[in-house]
Amino acid sequence: MRRVVVLGPQRHVVTVTEELKLLGLSGRIATITAGWQEREAEDDELSAALGNRSVNLRLHARTDDVFAQDQQLFSAHRRRQDNLRQLQDIYRLRLDHLMASATMLMSRAGPPELIEPEREDTIEQLRALDAHHLRRIRDVHEAFEQEELPGERRALAQHRAEVHGILEECDAVAIAGGHVSTLIGRMRLLDVAAGMVAKPILAWSAGAMVLTDRVIAFHDRPPEGAGNAEILDVGLGIARGIVALPHATTRLKLDDHARMALFSRRFFPADCICLDAGNRGHLDDRTWTFTAGTLRIDRDGATVAASPEAE
């Protein structure tokens, strides 16, 4: 049975070491630090936390090498990125308008029997837009796969084979955070998901986000002003049923219950799980359990224990 562990940020509270012990694995651990981009190889601390038995898959460097060798693929990749960027802009435009009306409705006073169906309908429209955007993203990825046949290109095929070879020799995979788009993009290009089938996975921050069904970007406190959480990409669908929210306490306005209620209801039926430092979640088969202190945003926008029985 595969075990998936999602963790809060590891920079100040390292929990991955203990989790690795709990898994009882003695072999090598494949690490993915592609989210760190050019700093991918600066993984001494991570390696130590994993008992100095890790092997970095170097997905970022490998992708750079593939693109350097295969300019045609590089150009096709850029076209895909341009298309995705344009789609994201259009989605954001539509999202802004829907979110504006939904936000007003969430804080509007009135008889619940009148207001609540209107809220639900607006949220349904948001869900429909999110689902539509996710389909469009999936279409762009599929078109890329069908038109460019990346798996048949020599440089990429070679790196994919090497990555799969390393994964085969490892007992588990550890995925660090960083730039979430870079991380999922490089994992997708090197087809990492196919190579880590059935292996235990430990992931934190952006690493946890890419494992979910939908990669959802969020930030309520950027300098340009609070934006709307947005669907960014198709996730790997391994950590199913949750929205992973790293640094939730600092990135989200958790005290703004109307805002959080909209957030939670929009992404329902997935559970919105706060993954702050020290928080952990375990997925065994199809059941999630979370350690004490790990919070979930409920339908009313309040933060509650993600696993009440653990408290």
Add this chain to the structure above:
Amino acid sequence: MIPAIQQLERRGGLDSRVVEMFIRSHTFPLIEGARVTFVWRGQADAVHLRHWVFGLASAQPFHRLAHTDLWHLTIDLPRGSRFEYKFDVVRNGHSQWIRDPLNPNIAHDPFGANSVCQAEGYEVPNWCLPDADARQGTLHELMLNNTAFGGPRPLTVYLPARYRETRRYPLLIVHDGGDYLRYARLKTVLDNLIHRLEVAPMIVALTHPKNRMDEYPNDPHHAQYIVEQVLPFMERNYPVFGTPSQRCLMGASFGGVASLSTAWRYPGVFGKLLLQSGSFAFTDIGENKRGPAFDRVVEFVNAFRENPGRPAEKVYISCGTYESLIYENRSMVPFLQSHGLEVRYDEARDGHNWENWRDRQQSALSWLFPGPLWFVYE
């Protein structure tokens, strides 16, 4: 609360030693809530505060503390205000403008330097101060030959830290590039905001006018220089996106006019504009009353307001509430919005100066070119 200067006045028995003690025991200008007290010490016939706060009389007289050589003036200043000033010291009918000798805060501009008054609630943003942790971008001095002006023109190019030719970057073209670097710390600001992930790593082309008062008010040669020479040069030699949505023109004052008029002459080229305290003077009827320097400005802005077209998609506008141009800038916001442009507008209690334009950079750049903060989860 009784202002410190009044307490001093009331105590009586003032002599040179007491005045000296008063000066030594305070910092100046003296900020006491909303009250700001300026002092100057010396022999004079009169002393005035000279400032560039539109809405206040431009010369405010000081009062001499009886039996002393201490001159003082207290004014009320709204929270968060910042303005630049000098003292006008009059002796024997001769007027001399000097900086406040008791105030270490100085702002430089192309005309020299002024003292700076920072009211309660104003703070120099920490992102415009050098940060040892922020990786440094680089500046490259280049020369463009055979420009639309008939001769060569210098161009400074900023490349962000960790610049890589295999990446693509947005392009920002800046008017008065040298002044933005010198007086608004643009390089430090870019280095810091990029380091903090608040602004996307970008390539910046900093242009340098020869005679901005001639070139900036809707000069076709200037627009041609920017669009047909600077832009292609940058796109040929640097890995920029090459799409309107990733191109921005920026300028302050007459540079704002140059940015808007260039984008207006070449619609569809620039997706974004960053306009700071733009000199967008116009007339609904009658003559321009701002003097001959504004004749071509008014002619352009009137024509623009008559037929705005679509010079860009997103426009950031800022202006100080102590500027004479505040009404023109405020009126530009609904005007552009009514023509379908996305506009963000910021005001500050500040004047028409480089530090005001510096202080708005985080808000402007993070809105026009948001950094990867949204996408980074360490």
